[in-house]
Amino acid sequence: MIEDWQHFLLPYQQAVNELKVKLRGMRKQFQDQDQHSPIEFVTGRVKPVDSIKEKMVRRHVLEERLEQDMQDIAGLRIMCQFVEDIYQVVDLLRQRNDMTILEERDYVTNVKPSGYRSYHIVIEYPVQLVTGEKKVLAEIQVRTLAMNFWATIEHSLNYKYQGAFPKELSDRLQRAAEAAFKLDEEMSEIREEIQEAQTLFGRKQAPDELLNSSLEDKKGAD
Template sequence: MIENWQHFLLPYQQAVNELKVKLRGMRKQYQDEEQHSPIEFVTGRVKPVESIKEKMVRRHVQPDRLEQDMQDIAGLRIMCQFVEDIYKVVDLLRQRSDMTILEERDYISNVKPSGYRSYHIVIEYPVQLITGEKRILAEIQIRTLAMNFWATIEHSLNYKYQGAFPEELSARLQRAAEAAFRLDNEMSEIREEIKEAQNLFSYKKSTQTAPADAGAAKPKEQE
């Protein structure tokens, strides 16, 4: 068994920190170009030790195979406004040279029976340590805000029922998932209107926070 979990997880935490900076940097580049960013915001985490141990038992993962067989110890989540943005982000990640995509799972086109929708990408990412380079696995989940709301609720309920949802609750969750996806589709239909309105709002906000006029009175000590 792993004796020093803090040491084992250190490169995973470094990977999460670095990837958050890089993914948020992609969003900033779109903003600097005054373009719509397909990335709304980014979160990341390292799976807690107890969750790793529980999954090892549930998935029959041996300690010496943990780094190879558990793909989501390092996890990133990218939130998007529109479904179309998800596939744009996927294309952007495919073009990057600082990570290698190993696997893609499209749960949007191939929705899970529970109603779960998201796009999962498993990458291999090189982390530079004082002992040299270490290539680790990380999972990136890309979803809309509506998909994330549903998935967060379903995940919380799963802790209570351990996946064995009562039939009525399961049916309600499936209907809620379809309602969330209908909302995404409606937003996609009017996305150009939404993006135009957001651009106008951003412009107005920037003009309101512009520096004071250059001809304004100077403080006495500068006169």
């Protein structure tokens, strides 16, 4: 029986904190080189205890297997402007030696029946504790802003209907998902022009990293 959840979750919170810094650092490197960054912003969170317990019951996860069988206690989300950026981010993560990719699930190409699209990566990440190194699992979701908008709405509705959506609502959500992806496809068609305009615009603007960091931290706390 886990009696001290704060102690149990400490390595996961450390992993989230460190990964947010590293992933945002990747974005900054692209910006410093006046290149388009495939990372728009990064958020992260540790799953609340109540959500962990609920998922343990729903997925029949044994407490002694929690660290091995629940992959998203630590969760990171990388938002991208374009679908092409998703796969660039995935390639960048594959090249890193500070984490080990255990599993990949491409729901961008293999869209779920609900209309959900995202790219999920399960990693093993080592955190350094005063007691030594501990490897924890974390899930990184990579998606476009349009995909994230749809997924956020669907997630909220899921709390109300517990996954059992009325058919009319389910149909509407599927059509909305297709519309969101159509928007992504349209933006990809003019991607080069958008990136050129953003580069020119960015050179004329004063850096506002503090504001961006504040917005990202606020989103990560949601």
